[in-house]
Amino acid sequence: MSYNYTTTGDTTWRSWTSADNSTNGTYNYNIVYLSTGGYTMSDNNLYIGAPYQFVGEYAGCEIITTIPEETEEQKQIRLVLEEVARETEKLRLEKQKQAEEKALQLLLDNLEENQVEIFKKTGCFVVTGQSGKKYKINKGRVRNVEELREDGTSERRMCFHPELFVPDHDTMLAQKLMLELNEPEARRIANFS
């Protein structure tokens, strides 16, 4: 069996009809000849233990690059970078948790007693606008406000929220304040659906 392939720098252009990597790290592929730059090799010296990475496709053919073996120095740098990434993510999650806790507390501080009770049970609460109309504010940021009919059922959803990506409970408080204290503007800027 013979193989054809062509290389440009570190990139090998190839395609195959079958693949087998079961022979002690020897990768045997049926490679289709791609360009005049290609040549033929026997399977004895092809891909033995060579790590290849699939990087894309061109003209129906797969493009692979040879992955150079990682040196000890590169490995140490990679491990440090991975550690930094883990720590950064940990900090981000801690900050997010703190922000969510602060927002929940601010919301609870600003809810009336009956709203707190309902919120603790259901995660949402009902506010009354200046017009007397009632709105249900659910947890969330987008389309989380329901305009209610007189019988308490949902008539349609409203979408309006702070420009900043504040925590959800801050968004809920912002929506509550707008509906209770500036309902006409809330209705003017909201999308209804």
Added chain:
Amino acid sequence: MGEMAIMGTEGDVKQMWNAENPEEVAVAKITFDKLTKKGYKAFLVKKDGEKVNRLMSLTLTLRRL
């Protein structure tokens, strides 16, 4: 003590001032004016959650909706 809760992506930041202290009041006013100029909306509320009104000058602020 006056207190302003300014909403942001990391939760609210509180700014407090002593109403008897003109310097602290002036600093609070500067913050308030800067934020409302940026489009923040301000609402005056009492500690127990009772609404008072929408503020054109000073207190609890929201980013422009």
